[in-house]
Amino acid sequence: MSVLLRNNVRVLGNEKADETLVFAHGFGNDQQAWAEVVPAFLDDYRIVLFDYVGANKQTVPYFNPRKYRKLQSFADDILDIIEELSLENITFIGHSVGGMSGILAAIQEPAWFSRLVLLNASPRYVNGDDYYGGFSQEVLNELFTQMESNFYAWASGFAPTIMANPDRPQLASAYAQTLSAMRPDVALSIAKMIFQSDHRTDVERVRHPTLLIQAKDDVAVPMEVCYYLEKHIPNAELSIIDTQGHHPHISDADKVIKAIKPFINLN
Template identity: 65%
Template sequence: MPMSVVKRNNVQVLGKPDAAETLVFAHGFGTDQTAWQDVAEAFADKYKIVLFDYVGANEKTTPFFNTRKYKHLQAYADDILDVLEELALRQVTLIGHSVGGMTGALAAIQEPSWFSKLILVNASPRYVNDNDYQGGFDQQTLDELFAQMQRDFHAWAGGFAPRIMANADRPHLANGFIQTISAMRPDVALAIARVIFQSDHRADIAQLQHPTLLIQGTHDLAVPHAVGHYMENHMPNAWLTFIDAEGHLPHISHADKVVQAIRPFLFS
């Protein structure tokens, strides 16, 4: 197995090594593979588990980042396909959070036979409002966010993380999120944030034919309910389920509820 892909994406293979089915977990912005720890552990007795970090997510992967390559989400989707190819994995179930879900969808569209099912947690094809589409942000708000990141990245992270994580009664969750965001190099984080928040993959999701479970929390500052309904209505084979969870990262804050939502879909 060439070290380049494994090292580049800090790939970890856990769980049951001889399992017939594989779960590949894709994290979102500001986190890394450790965000999936509790969810992945719930399935480790029956599945092969593949965890990885997107390039730029932390010190281990940042040396492989360059703005020329990673200027579109498709580059991250290509990295997922590289991982599957190097591990000789096919018919996998991809479980992706936020932008990890959308890059997973792009990968599955590109190589459909490599995937069997997808599970997208609080994912979105577009974050910017557009006419009657409610993505959750207007452009002015995003421009201010980018300016704050550029002006004082660590101060921005300290304010952004608690709002996105929510669950104020459990401050350790926001503190953990601050740590993983702060592990990103500021210029790399800004470049990735621009790519994510300015992306528009509404046309692409209509091409995803795989059975897809959409899991959305009931209170998410980053992805409003309208986005979940939009995806269900525009994806040929998708089902939307809401879980009683506060914040944009329910796989961290409400891992048990995410696991409960995933189980019946996996076994169906």
């Protein structure tokens, strides 16, 4: 099996660049989620884009629910890509669960990475003692039930809530389409893995300079989560951007670019 085929890998940008930016998407997206961000970096960096296994029809043939029941398997795929392309001096830019899988990869092979950028990422979504992740277990159980009973109706309702920006309904419509491109059983399996995971102890093991970019208004990842990450990742800095929704790289790409550029130029 080709790693590059499995993850639908594309390499763009400046092939002579000393630094590589690896972009990782979140749940319900694929690499096209970065379409408005990537052009700002093409001249100065090598760019690597990929799809997580199960994200779309190209990658779903490689999905095995036993393998991908833990986020570490997605992190292992990232390391496979890096090794296959012989990459070094990597800035990993990950959205949501894509950022958390990048953390696991960087912990495992720290020398391969220079810095991390986490966009609206969360180490745990379920509320607990002295921790607010944004979801009760009851709410998540209902979400899983809806996904299982009528996946496409669920996707149509979930997309506007997560995307926000009601004045631009085309954004939610586009997200509903990428969500619906997932095979329902695969989407449910991945969603359960993501929402039930707990990587709070892992984030404390990161030693790379890390930029946390957080939207002010995100129903999936409340502000309490970004403050938690800022406190528990040793070399973290926080950039709060004035945006709505869980996908600021799609809804407000210019603000995300503006946050990333100084960080990767100075560190």
